[in-house]
Amino acid sequence: MSHTEDRRQGTLLTARGIHKSFGTNHVLRGVDLEVGRGDVVALIGASGSGKTTVLRSLNGLETPDAGELLFDGGPVVDFGAQAAGQDGGRSGRRTAARTAKTNRAALRDRSAMVFQHHNLFPHRTVLENVIEGPTQVQRVPRETAVGRAEELLARVGLADKRDAYPHELSGGQQQRVGIVRALALQPDLLLFDEPTSALDPELVGEVLTVMKELAEEGWTMVVVTHELQFARQVASEVLFLDGGVVVERGAPAQIFTDPAEERTRRFLQRVLHPLD
């Protein structure tokens, strides 16, 4: 097991009672989540189970309708209170909107995200992609940012691609650059949104290998994934979502070999033995 108990320095992030609807579609129906420092939390579940929405709520890409997000050392965001503020007349609404915006930004600043479709900036080279956040947002001096970026690129085996444009790379290389772009921000939390789902099968391994190394280095990660082998080997905790709730959570050994819930069992059966 890559994760060791001594890396734990308490809880980094707690989510409580997260609710989210898109129109009439109630996607999240009260999701709780706790991420300790150095944890690797894998969110698994069928398409439409809400796992990506959970992930996107953690960095403000989605704003939950209710619930709380508490980062150790801030911010602490009570989405229920924001919703209540919306009933407080025009000025109340405006204050609430401003608060929501500040909160979203504060949440986002604690984490970095790797997307399913890498979302690299096509008009910038690999190096420029990686230093964009550090130099433009975090005000890191350019030389420092470039040095760090080169180091990170070398670590994922892409040192020679620093001046390439994203379209000149393979899918696996693009995704590794996506990971480096996230790492360059030196976030407390790394979010992965199905990072291998859009890749050709033979390219999946190189991305998962990098992620496994990050886990071993003690990065705190929340990973939405269909790669159950990865979840099993690397995750410290697995959450199975279905219908917008966490149906079951536990150590991967327990979830994958002896799930307590029938729904979990059926999902694993379908995914691991699709032909049976």
Add this chain to the structure above:
Amino acid sequence: MDWQLVVDSFWPLLLGGLAGTIPLALASFAIGLVLALVVALLRLSSNPVLSWIGRAYVSVIRGTPLLVQLFVIFYGMPEIGIRLDPWPSAIIAFSLNVGGYAAEVVRAAILSVPKGQWEAGWTIGMSPARSLSRIILPQAARVSVPPLSNTFISLVKDTSLASLILVTELFRKAQEIAAFSSEFMTVYLEAAFIYWMFCTVLAAGQNALEKRLDRYVAH
């Protein structure tokens, strides 16, 4: 055809183009583009009032003749106490006009950039304004070069309307020379030729710009 007249009038006509038509078009296009970006952002705003203002602007500009806009500003405005010289009048009218047409181009170009690019900007800590300027607009620029080139080339030719509010540009010069020499066919064909030359150069510039902006796109 009076070839001596062709030769004698070439330089005055070209000068009218270089000192009148081209600066007028360049200034109006530059101001018009800024206006277009503002109007495009208004139209894209989630605020219904702002978006309505943007839509109304585009509707009025596109729904009225450029010549009428020009006359309203130059001949109409003095009646409400705003008296402008020919040049500023022309620049204002053409800028407003470009702003209306190019706004739709800019809006479509911004919308053509995938939503994931905004999200990536957000996750690396950028404000929407910074994402717009550093991530979205550079990509939108590539898409908008061909349609904006159209707008610019139309504008170069439309500046001939400024002759009607006494701006000394290429066509005004042509009218003066034609009236003086009574060789209408010769002088106007020559003017047409010079416009065509300008537009050919612009089209070549468009090609070069497209190539340059295409370097980061897979083929």
